[in-house]
Amino acid sequence: MKTRITELLGIEHPIIQGGMHFVGFAELAAAVSNAGGLGIITGLTQKTPALLAREIQRCREMTNKPFGVNLTFLPMFSEPPYPEYIRVIIEGGIKIVETAGRNPQAYLLQLKDAGIKVIHKCTSVRFALKAESIGCDAVSVDGFECGGHPGEDDVPNFILLPRAAEVLKIPFVASGGMADGRSLVAALALGADGINMGTRFIATADAPVHDRVKEAIVAATELDTRLIMRGLRNTERVLKSASVERLLEIEREKGLALTIADLHEQVAGVYPRVMINGEMEAGAWSCGMVAGLIHDVPTVKELINRIMAEAEQLINVRLSNMSRQVSSA
Numbered sequence: 001m002k003t004r005i006t007e008l009l010g011i012e013h014p015i016i017q018g019g020m021h022f023v024g025f026a027e028l029a030a031a032v033s034n035a036g037g038l039g040i041i042t043g044l045t046q047k048t049p050a051l052l053a054r055e056i057q058r059c060r061e062m063t064n065k066p067f068g069v070n071l072t073f074l075p076m077f078s079e080p081p082y083p084e085y086i087r088v089i090i091e092g093g094i095k096i097v098e099t100a101g102r103n104p105q106a107y108l109l110q111l112k113d114a115g116i117k118v119i120h121k122c123t124s125v126r127f128a129l130k131a132e133s134i135g136c137d138a139v140s141v142d143g144f145e146c147g148g149h150p151g152e153d154d155v156p157n158f159i160l161l162p163r164a165a166e167v168l169k170i171p172f173v174a175s176g177g178m179a180d181g182r183s184l185v186a187a188l189a190l191g192a193d194g195i196n197m198g199t200r201f202i203a204t205a206d207a208p209v210h211d212r213v214k215e216a217i218v219a220a221t222e223l224d225t226r227l228i229m230r231g232l233r234n235t236e237r238v239l240k241s242a243s244v245e246r247l248l249e250i251e252r253e254k255g256l257a258l259t260i261a262d263l264h265e266q267v268a269g270v271y272p273r274v275m276i277n278g279e280m281e282a283g284a285w286s287c288g289m290v291a292g293l294i295h296d297v298p299t300v301k302e303l304i305n306r307i308m309a310e311a312e313q314l315i316n317v318r319l320s321n322m323s324r325q326v327s328s329a
């Protein structure tokens with residue numbers, strides 16, 4: 001399939017794997033890129049810029065297709081050395097960067113000068129327009145249903161995507177709630193140029209995470225996510241668990257006096273314990289409502305081929321038959 005996003009990124013299918021903390025290692029990024037999508041290594045999962053350089057090198061040994069690096073600018077317990085991470089991204093020959101969180105303007109010129117295409121992930125039309133105005137090449141528009149940080153506007157993709165299409169000139173991908181060929185065709189119909197998936201890619205054979213994480217996603221329904229840190233204006237959609245219920249209890253108890261330090265036990269250092277060790281009660285980890293649409297653990301290649309086959313079938317058979325019936329009526 002050819003869209004503005006496949007053309008911009010030099011990929012075969014309009015499917016991107018969003019950066020995911022302690023999931024977006026070289027194994028997953030290479031599997032997605034080898035299957036014709038765009039795989040993305042999560043920069044800050046690598047504790048130092050030198051480790052990121054090594055991860056980029058490892059990924060290059062697993063694929064000769066384009067892949068990207070995610071750089072997330074979110075409130076953290078300590079600020080990472082972003083200029084150093086950017087240096088190794090440029091020196092590692094990366095040509096696509098996914099930014100997320102804060103506005104990436106401070107680093108944009110340096111990235112663009114190195115010939116890097118920047119896709120900024122945003123959760124609102126105004127942030128998407130801002131990204132376009134500062135020179136981002138594309139945006140990834142994340143609806144309220146997404147796993148991770150949906151922002152504070154709570155606009156779901158059925159409204160957010162067509163609104164983005166009304167005003168944006170640069171290409172954009174639909175993110176949040178995307179799982180299959182139906183999602184892809186719907187996203188294209190709403191004006192997007194492709195899709196970005198997070199949660200769906202975790203439940204694949206290639207995701208280098210503990211099997212218990214994949215099993216939890218398959219077992220979850222669309223009712224099983226919770227929104228945490230709303231009071232801190234740092235909302236995150238996570239999978240429910242006893243630990244998350246405890247966190248929500250603390251939020252209710254503290255009310256307006258809540259600070260990030262109150263949640264330290266449930267949010268700090270949780271990802272390696274969950275994703276690598278499979279300690280499912282270690283704390284809060286991001287998961288999208290799309291878990292309700294995830295029923296199996298295919299390889300990335302099977303998943304992407306299935307999405308593309310289903311999308312072609314929907315467009316060429318289901319929708320095209322409906323359209324023929326209308327025109328012959």
Ligand SMILES: Cc1cc2nc3c(=O)[nH]c(=O)nc-3n(C[C@H](O)[C@H](O)[C@H](O)COP(=O)(O)O)c2cc1C
Nearest residue numbers: 018019020021100146147148176177198199286288
């Ligand atoms: C476990 C997990 C970790 C994530 N970590 C990050 C991250 O570090 N940086 C980032 O920009 N997005 C992160 N995301 C968001 C994804 O890149 C993507 O935007 C989101 O998952 C899309 O929604 P979906 O899960 O419904 O597909 C994460 C998502 C999940 C599920």
